[in-house]
Amino acid sequence: MKIARVEHLHADAGQRNFDFLKLTTDDGLVGWSEYNESFGGLGVSAVIDGLAPLIVGKDPRAHEAIVTHLYAVRRQAAGGVVQQAIGAIENALLDVKARALGVPVYSMLGGPVRDRIRAYWSHCGTYRMSWWKDMQLPRVRTLDDVVAVGKEAREKGWTALKTNPMIFDVAEPYQHAPGFARRGAGFPELNADRQVLDNVRRQLAAFREGAGKDMDILVDLNFNFKTEGFLRMARALEPFDIFWVEIDTRDPKALHYVRSRTSIPVASCECLFGRRDYRPYFEQQSVDVAIIDTPWNGVAESVKIASLAEAYEVNVAPHNFYGHLATMMNIHFCAVVPNLRIMEIDPDVVPWYDELVTVKPVLEDGHLRLPTGPGWGTEVDEAAVKAHPPRKR
Amino acid sequence: MKVARLDTLHADAGKGNFDFLKVTADDGRVGWSEYNETFGGAGVTAAIEGLSALVIGKDPHAYESIVATLYAARRQAPGGIVQQAIAAIENALIDLKAKALGVPVYELFGGPQRDRLRLYWSHCGFFRIGLSQAMQIPPVRSLDDLVAQGKEVVARGYTALKTNIFVFGEGAPYVHMPGFARSAREFPALNAERRVVAALRDQLAALREGAGRDTDILVDLNFNFRTDGFVKVARALEPFDLFWVEIDSFDPQALHYVRSRIPMPLASCESLYGRRGYRPFFEAQAADVAIIDAPWNGVAESLKIAAMADTYEVNVAPHNFYGHLCTLMNAHWCAVAPNFRIMEIDVDAVPWLDELYTVKPTIEDGHLRLPTTPGWGTEVDEAGVKAHPPRRIG
Numbered sequence: 001m002k003i004a005r006v007e008h009l010h011a012d013a014g015q016r017n018f019d020f021l022k023l024t025t026d027d028g029l030v031g032w033s034e035y036n037e038s039f040g041g042l043g044v045s046a047v048i049d050g051l052a053p054l055i056v057g058k059d060p061r062a063h064e065a066i067v068t069h070l071y072a073v074r075r076q077a078a079g080g081v082v083q084q085a086i087g088a089i090e091n092a093l094l095d096v097k098a099r100a101l102g103v104p105v106y107s108m109l110g111g112p113v114r115d116r117i118r119a120y121w122s123h124c125g126t127y128r129m130s131w132w133k134d135m136q137l138p139r140v141r142t143l144d145d146v147v148a149v150g151k152e153a154r155e156k157g158w159t160a161l162k163t164n165p166m167i168f169d170v171a172e173p174y175q176h177a178p179g180f181a182r183r184g185a186g187f188p189e190l191n192a193d194r195q196v197l198d199n200v201r202r203q204l205a206a207f208r209e210g211a212g213k214d215m216d217i218l219v220d221l222n223f224n225f226k227t228e229g230f231l232r233m234a235r236a237l238e239p240f241d242i243f244w245v246e247i248d249t250r251d252p253k254a255l256h257y258v259r260s261r262t263s264i265p266v267a268s269c270e271c272l273f274g275r276r277d278y279r280p281y282f283e284q285q286s287v288d289v290a291i292i293d294t295p296w297n298g299v300a301e302s303v304k305i306a307s308l309a310e311a312y313e314v315n316v317a318p319h320n321f322y323g324h325l326a327t328m329m330n331i332h333f334c335a336v337v338p339n340l341r342i343m344e345i346d347p348d349v350v351p352w353y354d355e356l357v358t359v360k361p362v363l364e365d366g367h368l369r370l371p372t373g374p375g376w377g378t379e380v381d382e383a384a385v386k387a388h389p390p391r392k393r
Numbered sequence: 394m395k396v397a398r399l400d401t402l403h404a405d406a407g408k409g410n411f412d413f414l415k416v417t418a419d420d421g422r423v424g425w426s427e428y429n430e431t432f433g434g435a436g437v438t439a440a441i442e443g444l445s446a447l448v449i450g451k452d453p454h455a456y457e458s459i460v461a462t463l464y465a466a467r468r469q470a471p472g473g474i475v476q477q478a479i480a481a482i483e484n485a486l487i488d489l490k491a492k493a494l495g496v497p498v499y500e501l502f503g504g505p506q507r508d509r510l511r512l513y514w515s516h517c518g519f520f521r522i523g524l525s526q527a528m529q530i531p532p533v534r535s536l537d538d539l540v541a542q543g544k545e546v547v548a549r550g551y552t553a554l555k556t557n558i559f560v561f562g563e564g565a566p567y568v569h570m571p572g573f574a575r576s577a578r579e580f581p582a583l584n585a586e587r588r589v590v591a592a593l594r595d596q597l598a599a600l601r602e603g604a605g606r607d608t609d610i611l612v613d614l615n616f617n618f619r620t621d622g623f624v625k626v627a628r629a630l631e632p633f634d635l636f637w638v639e640i641d642s643f644d645p646q647a648l649h650y651v652r653s654r655i656p657m658p659l660a661s662c663e664s665l666y667g668r669r670g671y672r673p674f675f676e677a678q679a680a681d682v683a684i685i686d687a688p689w690n691g692v693a694e695s696l697k698i699a700a701m702a703d704t705y706e707v708n709v710a711p712h713n714f715y716g717h718l719c720t721l722m723n724a725h726w727c728a729v730a731p732n733f734r735i736m737e738i739d740v741d742a743v744p745w746l747d748e749l750y751t752v753k754p755t756i757e758d759g760h761l762r763l764p765t766t767p768g769w770g771t772e773v774d775e776a777g778v779k780a781h782p783p784r785r786i787g
Binding site: 059061062063064065067068097101103107108109110111112113114274275276279283300304307308310311312336338 | 454455456457458461494496500501502503504505506667668669671672676693697700701703704705729731
């Protein structure tokens with residue numbers, strides 16, 4: 001079996017695009033992966049195109065040899081967009097190989113160790129505040145709206161939700177995301193000022209009111225502060241019985257410092273690439289939960305990162321804010337790693353979201369079921385992708 | 394598919410026994426692993442039997458789930474014999490799964506990076522000194538015999554050899570192995586006395602003379618010294634252009650100290666269990682090559698250790714001084730690990746070794762050819778095993 005063709009497809013996802021890689025073999029087998037150009041990933045398709053000649057003609061079953069080769073030819077620009085491209089290729093190779101063997105990917109990786117995966121409603125309220133128009137969602141503008149979303153999460157059977165800091169006491173409420181230079185104050189200083197602290201306290205009180213005492217609430221601070229600000233924010237969140245506070249920082253020692261001074265478990269690392277990036281965070285005891293982006297790293301590499309984390313008695317969780325195919329890829333990852341904490345999923349999506357794949361993930365009572373078909377257990381519906389062409393961004 | 398039964402089989406290996414685990418599924422499929430009770434492993438069979446109730450009725454495809462359960466069930470006594478038992482089970486389950494899918498084991502781990510593996514002739518001269526009768530192999534009695542042994546290594550196509558410490562000229566020649574209480578002198582002090590250092594230098598001069606300048610020579614000091622002795626001996630070996638010196642120490646910082654003060658690469662870690670056992674050695678920059686015993690750790694866990702080593706830019710090599718099935722089990726993970734250094738093999742073996750297996754490894758020009766048939770690529774020949782019943786091991 002040899003790889004004959006490398007193609008990528010793109011679909012409109014409302015506030016962004018979804019990107020898919022398709023590998024076809026000489027005997028007609030197809031392997032898919034989902035990747036993403038929209039958040040820091042612009043250029044991944046071009047990098048994939050550059051690597052394609054090194055893949056065509058290779059046996060996809062030896063995916064470790066292919067990935068080792070791709071890493072070597074881009075060794076001088078490791079990580080970043082290059083790794084996102086290699087991750088996309090690795091994931092499509094895994095799908096081809098598992099399909100050739102007639103087994104789900106998790107079986108090829110030695111699993112499963114579980115048959116259902118607890119999920120949390122991610123960007124809860126966030127998309128409804130920032131992207132309601134692009135994504136055709138009900139709008140969140142007020143704290144009352146937040147109470148209602150919390151209630152909705154409980155009523156729909158979710159056991160956990162994650163939200164992001166929002167500012168309400170202004171004419172046009174907005175998500176506080178200065179770490180990505182989004183609208184509003186705070187960029188480029190990245191400080192936790194009184195207004196932000198006050199707003200986030202009120203936001204979490206509203207979520208707790210709506211979701212009730214049994215809901216686990218996670219808060220994602222992303223890259224929006226620096227060490228001092230992260231610690232102030234984490235301490236402000238302590239009264240709200242938080243499941244984890246998510247903090248992205250490039251300094252493992254600084255993160256260890258924050259973690260050692262708050263009572264809330266710390267999750268981090270979603271923007272790291274490969275075992276070599278994660279290692280200092282483990283050595284510094286920086287995190288309770290290491291978040292791994294499997295579309296970026298590749299599912300096989302992600303399992304290696306998880307096994308490294310396990311040696312440090314650290315849990316892992318997937319970074320999963322993409323389409324159904326990425327959710328399926330992450331389900332396979334979560335099915336195999338013993339040290340899983342919880343899985344992210346975005347329930348707020350564009351109306352045509354389900355059309356883009358042939359099989360959608362099964363969600364029951366806030367938990368995901370493992371697929372049983374070969375490969376990822378789903379494929380991209382090319383006609384539906386064509387019906388929703390990507391927007392120029 | 395469910396696991397229906399676990400059986401253990403044992404065969405005479407001359408220098409001890411070879412031990413095999415046979416896992417049979419409800420559809421009649423069989424998975425094999427080789428393990429070893431002879432070197433520190435007495436009791437593994439009993440540990441396997443104790444765990445078997447947790448394996449029977451389980452789907453071998455989900456071997457990670459089974460191994461996670463076994464680890465948890467014995468969490469209070471991890472490592473050691475317990476881990477050797479878990480690994481034997483893991484390895485047999487992997488064989489069963491690969492056979493059910495009709496692929497070689499390396500396909501379950503991402504496919505091969507290479508189709509031949511460079512070998513070194515291990516225990517070169519060792520078995521011929523003390524065990525030539527038991528193993529029915531030619532004896533080594535003198536330094537001249539060692540020169541001849543070096544020539545034989547080259548004549549048989551090997552590009553590397555590894556030796557231990559031999560003492561000639563004090564009565565019957567013997568292997569200096571106080572770390573395992575095998576030689577009365579220097580045990581339990583484990584000091585590097587002048588006469589031992591001198592004997593090792595004579596030995597390496599003889600092997601270099603016989604093997605020539607193009608053969609890589611490795612020296613295994615095992616656990617036979619303490620920190621100062623390891624430094625002293627390794628420095629004394631500088632003129633012999635060694636590929637690696639192998640040193641076992643349970644202190645990662647001590648090993649880092651030794652490595653930073655000797656002129657050649659250092660290999661170690663063959664007696665460690667699991668990623669948690671290896672981690673402090675990687676963090677302390679203790680070794681150039683981490684040796685992994687796949688029969689003890691399990692092939693899946695061994696690849697996790699190798700992947701961890703890779704993040705520290707450290708190479709790995711298999712601990713492989715067992716029978717043919719172990720050699721092939723090691724070949725599968727060595728084919729997959731990008732950071733593979735070189736593979737151990739015992740060329741000197743009892744004349745009936747081949748009879749114990751249905752397929753023997755293919756060796757050409759000192760390299761092992763990767764098998765291409767399902768599972769490990771060989772099975773245990775039960776009639777052959779029955780014809781060579783195990784010895785009683787003290």
